[in-house]
Amino acid sequence: MHVFKHGLNIRGGEMSFFSKKAEDELVEEQVGKRIDMTLLRPGRTVFVVFAVIIGIALALSCLTVVATSEVAVVTTFGRVTGTAETGFHFKAPWQQYHRIDLSVQKDTGEYATATKDSQAVSQEVTIRWEVDPDSVTTLYERYLGNHKERLLDAIKGDAIKEGSATLGLTEYIPKREQLRTAMKGALDQQLAGQGIRVLDVSVANVVLPEGFEKAIADRQVAEEKKKTATINQETAQIDAETNRILAESYERPEFFKIEWLKKWDGKLPSTLVVGEDSGDTVIPLR
Numbered sequence: 001m002h003v004f005k006h007g008l009n010i011r012g013g014e015m016s017f018f019s020k021k022a023e024d025e026l027v028e029e030q031v032g033k034r035i036d037m038t039l040l041r042p043g044r045t046v047f048v049v050f051a052v053i054i055g056i057a058l059a060l061s062c063l064t065v066v067a068t069s070e071v072a073v074v075t076t077f078g079r080v081t082g083t084a085e086t087g088f089h090f091k092a093p094w095q096q097y098h099r100i101d102l103s104v105q106k107d108t109g110e111y112a113t114a115t116k117d118s119q120a121v122s123q124e125v126t127i128r129w130e131v132d133p134d135s136v137t138t139l140y141e142r143y144l145g146n147h148k149e150r151l152l153d154a155i156k157g158d159a160i161k162e163g164s165a166t167l168g169l170t171e172y173i174p175k176r177e178q179l180r181t182a183m184k185g186a187l188d189q190q191l192a193g194q195g196i197r198v199l200d201v202s203v204a205n206v207v208l209p210e211g212f213e214k215a216i217a218d219r220q221v222a223e224e225k226k227k228t229a230t231i232n233q234e235t236a237q238i239d240a241e242t243n244r245i246l247a248e249s250y251e252r253p254e255f256f257k258i259e260w261l262k263k264w265d266g267k268l269p270s271t272l273v274v275g276e277d278s279g280d281t282v283i284p285l286r
Contacts, residue, residue, distance in 0.1 A: 064089050064097050071133060072097040073140040080141055098145050100136045104199065105129055107148075111157065113164035115172060119212070124205040125160055125183065127152075127198060135195035142195075152196055159186035163201075169212055170219060179203055 065088055066072045072084040075096045084097060091097060108126040115121060129152065131139065143150045163183030167175055184201040191198060 058093070061093060062090050064091055066097065066099065069101065069103040070099045071102055071136050072099050073136060074098075080137060083136060098140060100131055100140065100145070102131055102133055102136075105148075107152065107156070109156075111160045111164075113161045115167060115169045116165050117168045119169040119209055121164065121169070121172060121209070122207045123164075123203050126202045126204070127156060127187065128200040129196055129198050132195050132197050139195035147196060151191070151194055155190045156187065159183065159190055162186040169208065172208065173206060174220065176203060 064072075064084075066084050066086050068086050070086065072089075073080060074082045074084055074091070075098065076092070077094055081095075089097070106126060106128055108124065110122060111125050112120065112122045131147070139147050160183050163179060163186045166182040167179055172179065180201050180203055183203070184198055187198045187201065
């Protein structure tokens with residue numbers, strides 16, 4: 001017969017601590033499990049925090065903003081699938097938004113060119129341009145967002161040289177507006193259908209070959225003198241014609257009647273003089 005009490009094994013009047021030992025081992029195992037669970041709790045907390053951070057990051061990566069004066073070309077796995085206008089947009093992780101600036105932009109640079117008569121000049125040229133909103137998809141597919149560098153910068157030098165060659169050296173400064181128009185026309189021709197529109201071209205700080213600036217100034221002075229002489233000649237011709245007409249008018253009897261009527265105050269005479277010299281008779285009319 002075996003009796004267990006408080007972990008003691010009584011057998012034939014002898015006590016054994018075998019059961020006590022087993023009980024201690026069971027207690028130690030349970031305590032160890034509790035300790036292990038306690039140690040695992042901080043790790044579990046870190047895991048949860050990390051998972052939350054990852055979730056927030058993924059959510060933010062799916063939210064994008066297209067600013068004012070921009071349009072975004074949407075690509076899915078590298079293939080263009082549409083565009084997005086100004087505002088907030090949700091996108092899939094496998095999509096990308098490539099923003100295209102639609103605002104008016106300026107490009108200014110110094111250009112050395114040659115005139116129609118092969119004279120070297122230099123000038124500062126400013127180009128105001130913008131992207132055509134209806135062509136953003138084609139523009140991105142062709143140039144992948146590098147349209148200024150790969151398109152505008154590539155052709156503007158040749159276009160400015162082409163416009164510069166339309167005028168001779170003596171016309172370069174006086175006909176600045178014609179020069180500007182020629183440069184813009186050359187740019188428009190090379191950019192036609194490409195997705196970039198040139199709004200305006202301005203030319204400033206023109207540097208001509210030494211000595212030609214004085215020649216141009218002298219030519220302008222000579223042209224002004226010629227205009228003045230022409231005006232004076234025309235004025236003299238008009239005066240001469242006026243005097244001729246007046247002289248012919250004096251020879252007509254009607255001229256004096258007209259002059260008398262111009263000076264008449266509208267009142268009838270109050271007396272009538274009859275006779276000649278000292279024998280005149282004055283007759284009252286009123």
